[in-house]
Amino acid sequence: MRSLTSFFWLATVVCGVMTYLLRGSFLLLASKLGEVPDLVQTMLRMIPAAVLAALLAPRLFYVDEQISLITPRTAAAAVALVVVLTMKNVLVTVLSGVFALWLFVSGFGWAM
Amino acid sequence: MSEPLASLRASFREGMRDATPIFVGLLPTGAVTGIAIAGAGFGYAEALASSTVMFSGMAQIAAVELISVRAPLIIVMVTVMMINLRYLLYSATFSTFMRHESFIRRASLTYFLTDTLFARTISRTTDPNFDSSPFWAYSMGIGVISVLSWVIGTSLGFFAGDSIPEQVPMDFAVPMMILALLFPVLRSAPMVIAALFGGGVALAAAGMPANLGILVGALSGIVAGTAATIVAQNRRPS
Numbered sequence: 326m327r328s329l330t331s332f333f334w335l336a337t338v339v340c341g342v343m344t345y346l347l348r349g350s351f352l353l354l355a356s357k358l359g360e361v362p363d364l365v366q367t368m369l370r371m372i373p374a375a376v377l378a379a380l381l382a383p384r385l386f387y388v389d390e391q392i393s394l395i396t397p398r399t400a401a402a403a404v405a406l407v408v409v410l411t412m413k414n415v416l417v418t419v420l421s422g423v424f425a426l427w428l429f430v431s432g433f434g435w436a437m
Numbered sequence: 438m439s440e441p442l443a444s445l446r447a448s449f450r451e452g453m454r455d456a457t458p459i460f461v462g463l464l465p466t467g468a469v470t471g472i473a474i475a476g477a478g479f480g481y482a483e484a485l486a487s488s489t490v491m492f493s494g495m496a497q498i499a500a501v502e503l504i505s506v507r508a509p510l511i512i513v514m515v516t517v518m519m520i521n522l523r524y525l526l527y528s529a530t531f532s533t534f535m536r537h538e539s540f541i542r543r544a545s546l547t548y549f550l551t552d553t554l555f556a557r558t559i560s561r562t563t564d565p566n567f568d569s570s571p572f573w574a575y576s577m578g579i580g581v582i583s584v585l586s587w588v589i590g591t592s593l594g595f596f597a598g599d600s601i602p603e604q605v606p607m608d609f610a611v612p613m614m615i616l617a618l619l620f621p622v623l624r625s626a627p628m629v630i631a632a633l634f635g636g637g638v639a640l641a642a643a644g645m646p647a648n649l650g651i652l653v654g655a656l657s658g659i660v661a662g663t664a665a666t667i668v669a670q671n672r673r674p675s
Contacts, residue, residue: 329478330479335510337491340490344492349544349550351531351532358526358532364663368663371628371663373618375658376516377499378619380612382640387643401613405617409621423609424605
C-alpha cells in the first residue's frame, strides 16, 4: 500500500505545476486568444457545479457500497445546507456540519 | 532608471494597500482549507505545500478529498484540471495586456493569477492611461498579500483543526467545505441541472473502480448543464 502522505506530495506537486501552467498558458507565451466560442464559455461555467456535486454526492450518500439517503452524514449535511443558504459563510458552514455530525453520532448515539 | 523603479515601488505598495479587503476576505476560506487538511489527517507541511504550490482553494479541497479516498493520480489530475480550466480565460485576458512585458514579469504574475486577483485588477485595464508596467507592479502587490493571507489562514485553520478533540469527526470538514463551495455557485437553472446530473450520475456510478464515477458524473453534469443552457437560449431568442 502506498503511503498516503507521499502520494499527497506527489499529487500536490503535479497539480501545482499543472495549475501554474493553466494560469500561464497564454500569459507565458504572450499569445492572444481569439473569440472564445459561446459553447466553450457555457461549458466552463458549468464546471464548478458539476465537479463539486460529483465529489460531494458519493461522499454523502454512498455508504458501505450502497446508497443510503438518511444517515447521520446526510442529516448533518442538511444542517450545513441551511447554514450556507442563510449565512453564506464557508467557515460557519463547515463547523456546523462537523459539529452536527458529532452531535448526531456521539450525542444521540445515531449509528454511522 | 531610478524614476521608473520608484514608480514601480509605488504601484506595488498601492496594490498591497488595495488588497486589505482581500487579506481579510481570504483568511476564513484559507482557514477552512487548513481545517479540512488537518481533518483529513495530513500534517502542517502538507497543508503549507498545498496552499503555496497549488494556491487554489477549490482545487486544493478537491485534491484532498480524492487523495483521502485513494483515487489514482490521473483522476486527481483530471479533476483539478477541470476545476482550474477557467484560468485559461484569465490567462488569455491578461496576456493581451501584458504581452509587451518581460518573460520574468509574466512568469511571476502567473503564480498569483487567481479569481480574486483577476476580479480585483481587471477594471484597471480599461483605464485610458493604462500602462502595463505599473499594472504589473500593482497586481504583484495584490498577489503577495493574497498568498500571505491564504498561508496565514491555512496555518491558523490547521492548528485550530488539529487541536479539536479526536471524538469530533473532523474528516467531515472536507465534504462540508465542498458543500459550502457548491451551493453559492448554483446561480441559474442550468447550473442546478449540472449539479443534479453531476451528483446523481457520480452516485449511480459510485461502484466504478478507481473513483472513475466522479469523473463520469462531472462530465455528465457539464454536458447536461450546457444542453440546458442551449435549450433555454433557443426558447428565448435574443
